[in-house]
Structures are given as C-alpha cells and as structure tokens.
C-alpha cells in the first residue's frame with residue numbers, strides 16, 4: 001500500500017507524520033519511507049544526506065538504503081528529482097512488490113512530480129493545522145482532481161475553543177474527505193530532530209503515540 005503524506009502548505013507536519021507513521025507501521029510491516037522532499041528532513045532523521053543519485057537512471061533497488069531498524073528502509077532525498085519528467089507509476093509498482101507499506105514524505109509544491117505521486121498513491125493523507133486557512137488549501141488540492149482518496153487530518157490540536165470549532169467544520173465534510181483521528185500538539189514532537197528519535201519509539205505509550213496508532217488503523 002502506498003501512503004503519500006502531502007500538502008501544498010509547508011510546516012504542517014508532513015515530515016513529522018511520515019516518520020511517526022513509519023515507526024508505527026514498522027511494528028507489524030516491512031516499511032519503506034521515501035523522502036521526496038529535496039530538503040531531506042526525513043533523510044536527516046535517519047542520518048542520510050540528500051545527494052544527486054540520478055534516481056531514474058539506476059535500478060530502484062540500488063537507491064534503497066537500510067536503516068538500523070530491520071523493518072524500515074529509506075529512499076533518501078535526491079536532488080536529481082528536481083528535473084523529473086518520467087512517470088513514477090512503474091517505480092511505485094516495483095516498490096509495492098518489495099514492501100507492505102510505502103510512506104512518501106512529499107514536498108510542499110504542486111509540480112509534475114507531486115501530481116504523479118498523488119495520482120498513483122493508494123491514499124493521500126493531508127495534515128492540516130487547526131485553522132481555516134489550512135482547510136482552504138486542502139480544498140485547493142481537491143480541485144486538482146488527481147485522486148479520489150485524499151483525506152485530511154488535523155495535526156497540532158489543542159483543547160481550546162478555536163480548535164474545537166475547526167474539528168466541528170471537519171466533521172461536516174463528506175466522510176470520504178477526512179480521518180477522524182487528530183494528532184495533539186505535543187512538545188515531545190518538537191524535540192524529535194534533536195535526538196533523531198520518533199515519539200513513537202521514545203514514548204510508545206504516550207497519548208500522541210496512541211493517536212498515531214489510531215491514525216494508521218484508519219488509513220489501512
């Protein structure tokens with residue numbers, strides 16, 4: 001199954017979600033995390049630097065890197081993706097035969113590459129921060145009509161009136177457009193890059209880790 005984490009907005013939690021869902025899924029599945037963002041935040045997390053790997057010229061198996069976690073492999077960020085023109089469909093099909101779950105950390109742009117990713121993923125998960133403008137960008141993405149299975153979820157929820165209002169707005173959307181689970185705002189998440197450790201690993205029983213488990217269950 002291919003799960004793309006995508007939003008045309010930056011700083012909404014795409015990388016955070018990709019990493020924590022990867023660790024959650026890896027408890028029972030062979031997982032590949034593909035860092036498609038040339039900024040390479042997910043790659044940094046696994047100690048891999050963005051490089052020019054000429055991703056479409058080599059066989060894809062040569063691009064995949066192991067991590068210290070037996071169930072997690074990664075395709076690090078690749079600056080040659082900037083000049084993308086091929087179709088990514090066959091690559092994704094090949095990868096699907098190697099892994100139970102493929103999680104794609106997509107960049108915050110609407111480009112030929114991200115359009116293809118959205119088109120050929122089984123599900124597209126869109127983190128939105130609990131405010132009206134974030135909901136608006138989700139609607140802009142829907143208008144592109146790239147995939148029928150694009151679902152938003154609220155990230156960074158705090159128990160306060162404005163955020164509660166946003167949840168009410170979300171619950172009024174058609175059921176096919178959202179995931180019920182929301183991820184709370186949690187300082188432990190902000191500390192992740194310092195230690196290069198996901199909250200799911202470090203605090204497996206915390207409410208935020210449980211929220212990621214629930215989110216994944218809703219997805220698969």
Ligand SMILES: Nc1ncnc2c1ncn2[C@@H]1O[C@H](COP(=O)(O)OP(=O)(O)O)[C@@H](O)[C@H]1O
Pocket residue numbers: 009010011012013014015016017041155156157183184185186187189190191
């Ligand atoms: N649920 C959350 N609680 C607290 N901080 C969060 C949460 N989600 C994301 N963040 C923080 O917000 C910032 C942006 O998140 P990031 O995952 O890098 O976004 P993106 O990949 O969409 O640009 C990071 O500093 C991250 O630690």
Ligand SMILES: [Mg+2]
Pocket residue numbers: 014015016037041
């Ligand atoms: Mg990111």
